[in-house]
Amino acid sequence: SHITLTMIDLPTVFPDITPIPQNEGKEPPVCSISYAPEFVQAHDYLRALLRSDERSQRALDLTTACLEMNPANYTVWHYRRRILTTLHGGGVGGEMDEEVIDKDLEFADTLGGTNPKNYQLWYHRRALLEIRFRNANQGGRVEAAQKELGYVDKILEDDSKNYHAWSHRQWIVRTVNNPQLWKSEVDYSHSKILDDPRNNSAWNQRWFATHEGQIALSSAASEGPTGNTCNDLKGGRVILPLDVAAEEAHYALCGAKLDPYNESPWRYLIGVLMEQWRFAQREGNEVENVTNATNLITDNIAQIREMKQSLEDQPPAPDLASVPCVSLISALVDLLEIFVQNKGLLEEASTLCRTLAEVDYVRRKYWRKREQDVRSQIETLN
16 A cells, blocks of 8 residues: 655654755746645655665655655656665566556556646556566466556546557557457457547557557468568558458448548548558569559549549538538549559549639648649640
8 A cells, every 4th residue: 555644754754864955056046936845845855865765665655745746757756666676576587576566557547547648657657567568478468458458448538539548558559469459459449430430549549450460460370471461561661461451441431431521531541542552563563463452442432433422412411512522532632643644533633633722722722732743744644
């Protein structure tokens, strides 16, 4: 259990310690911070303990008191971990055992409720879990990871776009690198997308899980995958196998059909398809890869055209009857422009750019420039 020291306790607990006041410099500060008296006293004792590098139970209790007053103090968190290692280093390799780690994760949780975006809290959790993962077997690592992912889910329930929470999830899954966790993370991102289809963080997490997860899934397979797989890396990027890319493109289109005015699924779709095209265009790549990528993209272009026509014939609301769907059309332009040798597709892209310049008023100059670029490419084909 964690003991919180009070102002009355400190002189009694530290009779042999001379507090060290904060050094304000030679000149008095122009605008000094008005700390609470208990804050000043606790940190004066803390500075004295840091100077002597005392690692005792009373020092640990003092860090508890200081962190409850200011959970963002990185120095105190670092000092606390050193104390815990000294006091409870009976685990594997002289490091903290599971019980100590779990108790301090719970302590961090009590402070994190009001500080869900506190860098120091998240780093402390990560530092403790690094020890936990390092000293556990695979089953223990997965169990610990699932427990921590449950904690992160609790944070995301309150704020579904908490960058620190999503980053922590990625670190956990990547560190443990277990196929079960990668598959579960794809499902988790799907659940978050269903909760809020406009949550870019959830779409980003799906991209992360489907791409980096391919490495773990391939390693776990008895036979290595064939074709353009995750083993084809360029600049540290993972390329999805063609069948997985087709599934992800279909997933994105389904999301776009639910709300064509939501840009998130369109950007996800473009990312998946452009990735396949760039891979197919690499020097020395087989003609089959180019054909497969071409077929995948042209199939999606056809589906987007159908969606566009459907929106024009049956607009989702009366006030949208005469307003083209910018997100849909801009995605269509991106795909049409891929085929730089196809004059017909480039003409279509040029026309759509002209439409966007009229309806997407804020970016009208951008779309005019895009149209000029497409027209220039068409001129080279004449």
